[in-house]
Amino acid sequence: MKKITKEDIEKVDPSKKDLGKNWIKVGMSTCGVAAGADEVYAALIDEAKKRNIEIDIRKCGCQGACSVEPLVEVNVEGLPKVLYGRVTKDVAVTILERHVRNKKLLHDYIFEIN
Amino acid sequence: MEKKIIYIRDTDSAQKERINDYFTLFSNELRDANLLEQVQLVKVADIGLYEKGVAVKIIPENIVYSGIKTTDVKEIVEETIRGGKIIKDLLCGKKSKQLRAVLKNCGYIDPESLEDYIAAGGYKALVKVLTEMKPEAVVEELKKSGLRGRGGAGYPTWMKWNFARGMNSPEKYVICNGDEGDPGAYMDRSVLEGDPHSVLEGMIIAGYTIGSTKGYFYIRAEYPLAVERVQKAIDQATSAGLLGNNILGSNFNFELEIRLGAGAFVCGEETSLIASIEGKRGTPHPRPPYPSVKGLWGKPTIINNVETLANIPLLIAGGGTKFASVGTEKSKGTKVFALTGKVKNSGLVEVPMGITLREIVYDIGGGIINNRDIKAIQTGGPSGGVIPQEFLDTPVDYENLGKLGSIMGSGGMIAIDDTDCLVDLAKFYLEFCVDESCGKCAPCRLGGYQLLQILKKISGGNGELEDLNRLKKISYAMQKASLCGLGQSASNPVFSTIRYFEEEYKRHIVDKKCPAGKCKALISFKVISEKCKKCGLCMKNCPANAITGSREAGYIVDSQKCIKCGVCFDVCKFKAVMKE
Known part of the structure; x- marks a missing residue:
């Protein structure tokens, strides 16, 4: 890996951090994995490829709502950032088809944590 | 539109x-x-x-x-x-009660990517420290911030660092204590798995401040994913020049290594942890000398909890004064709690110090499952105590919890409702501490065992009133005479349950009844014939064949055969099985 310099770090402005417009993040800490997050992650990657849906699928840590893991956060242009809980393989496919492709949010899986 | x-x-x-x-x-x-x-x-x-x-x-x-x-x-x-x-x-004007500082990256960045951490503003604090701050200035900033150790005791972090910094020794060490063992607590795991670089950054800054060139991550072996991610983070930081020699062009050198805890609870205690890293048996030794004077390999060492270290980068980046603007007079910043037990939304919460227990349980946790009544909150794991529901409006900080006979601890918080028996709870924690006692000092080794025997006697229906005094006496002796924190605090659950729920103990001892229906020896099951619809479900489900009868005559429970599993009580749709 390339050596990082002071300037590399100083020039970053975290407030301008841009993950891009379309992405999915799967919580992959122990609590998530225990609830089946790695299956969900694999399903998302496979199915997105199969269905020709272009979206950036990433891993992240735990957001804290451990009782409703696996958590999947979805950001699609034109829709608010949404956190889905208790996501299964089937729900993952629905997220891809309904949310990402057709821009419709799923019923009964959205969690607004405060 | x-x-x-x-x-x-x-x-x-x-x-x-x-x-x-x-x-x-x-x-x-x-x-x-x-x-x-x-x-x-x-x-x-x-x-x-x-x-x-x-x-x-x-x-x-x-x-x-x-x-x-x-x-x-x-x-x-x-x-x-x-x-x-x-x-x-x-309009509902409610604002979020949580304040994400330590957890701000958890769940948002990819923990396996250094680029992600840097893009979120990571390692800025390290640059600031290396370019414009002398070690004294870092300590000064910590002092201003009022940060206290998040591992349990709440010792001011700046004092620990300052002692070690003042020691004249060519070798010093920084240790990150990731041996999180309290039942029900997993804050540190989540930080290590979700944002390992923040802990790394805190350790590097600690190393610079005290003049150390070597640090150890002590992580329990039961956290394989945390170990994997921390190792990955160390490798990335090393190849990017954030660890090793001449970090970021300065003349500061620092390296990190992981050591695994082999499953002993006592190794979370700092002197045992040091013994364990040295390859010795993990048993405590008396303090002083404190590790900041004579620690790992006899050299000055600072040991900080994962969460404490994860606080360092944001404290330095934002400044101590800003950090101190959150919290109460003596407890600053935020605290992560693992909220579990009978609460609807269990999980990790991060709240500013000074928030009340009621807000945590009801506004964030969503209240108690099935809308039952809350009876108490247990904080601090096996070293902590219970706080009864009349004190739910107490602001959470180190002092207030201490006054109530509990501790902040590492941050476990368990909600207890009226179906939980506090004698049973005290017994559970005592069993844990008896298992985990290293056996080096007598008060802990013998006292804990005796306490457990008395609790078993009470929950078995053979308690006598004098037992309450015995419990108090032994608890007191353990607090005063044990060698390390484990023994000193092992009796806390007993002490605090007796303090607030003496009546419940007396019900067990005098009336031979367990009000919560948990202590098996003290409960019995009975079919109430007026309510019974004679469906036979209880008989069908009884694993011990203790229920006899027929659809015409009704059913009765044979108390001799009954194993008190409670299946009949659970399956009856007409509430015709009585537990008392």
Whole structure:
């Protein structure tokens, strides 16, 4: 890996951090994995490829709502950032088809944590 | 009109079908107003409010209405959705009670990517420290911030660092204590798995401040994913030049290594942890000398908890004064709690110090499962105590919890309802401590065992009133005479349950009854013949064949054969099985 310099770090402005417009993040800490997050992650990657849906699928840590893991956060242009809980393989496919492709949010899986 | 989304949720847990009525109502109104194209109506699983009636959130304006009646729906659609006006009477002004500081990256960045951490503002604190701050200045900043150790005791972090910094020794060490062992606590695991670089950054800054060139991550072996991610983070940081020689062009050198804890609870205690890293048996030794004077390999060492170290980068980047602006007079900053037990939304919460227990349990946790009554909150794991419900409005900080006979501890928080027996709870924690006692000092080794025997005797129905005094006496002796924190605090659960729930102990001892129905020896099951519909479900499900009878004659429980598993009580649809 390339050596990082002071300037590399100083020039970053975290407030301008841009993950891009379309992405999915799967919580992959122990609590998530225990609830089946790695299956969900694999399903998302496979199915997105199969269905020709272009979206950036990433891993992240735990957001804290451990009782409703696996958590999947979805950001699609034109829709608010949404956190889905208790996501299964089937729900993952629905997220891809309904949310990402057709821009419709799923019923009964959205969690607004405060 | 801009496209809108309406989240809808019934926050009253008692009503199951009502939400569908409201959904239809809203759809009809939207159709009548010809807005179906512009508005998405979505049923959500949680809207962040509890027991506040039907609630909606309108996006993108983020307007939240609660306590909506069927008659309000038309007005909401007309006024707010079409007209863009806010209906003040329905507005719910509640703000989020959580404050994410340590956890700000957890769940947002990829923990296996150094680039992600840097893009989120990571390692800025390290650059600041290396370019413009002398070690004294770092200590000064810590002092201003009022940061105290998050591992349990709440010792001021700046003092620990300052002692070690002042020692004249060519070799010094930094240790990160990731041996999180309290039952029900997993804050450190989450930080190590979700944001390992923040802990790394804290350790490098600690190394620079005290003049150390070597640090150890002590992580329990039961956290394989945390170990994997921390190792990855160390490798990335090393190859990027953030660890090793001449870090970021300065003349500061620092390296890190992981050591695994082999499953002993006592190794979370600092002197045992040091012994364990040195390859010795993990047993404590008396302090002083404190590790900051004579620690690992006899050299000055600072040991900080994962969460303490994860606080360092944001403290340095934002400045000590800003850090101190959150919290109470003596406890600054935020604290992460693992909220578990009988609470609806269990999970990790991060709150500013000074928030009340009630806010944590009801506003963030969503209240108690099945809307039962809360009886108490247990904080601090096996070293902590219980806080009864009359003190739920106490602001959470180190001093207040101490006054109530509990501790902040590492951050476990267990909600207890009226189906939990406190004698049983004390017994559970005692069993844990007896298992985990290293056996080096007598008060802990013998005292713990004796306490457990007395508790077993009480829950077995053989208790006598004198036992309460015996429990108190032994507890006191353990607190005063044990060698390390484990023994000194092992009796806390007993002490505090007796302090607040002596009546419950007496019910066990005098009446031979367990009010919560937990202590098996003290309960019995009976079929109430007036309520019994003679369906036979209890008999069919009894694993011990202790229920006899027929569909004509009814059923009876044979108390001799009954193993008190409670299956009959659970399966009876008519509440005809009595537990007492």
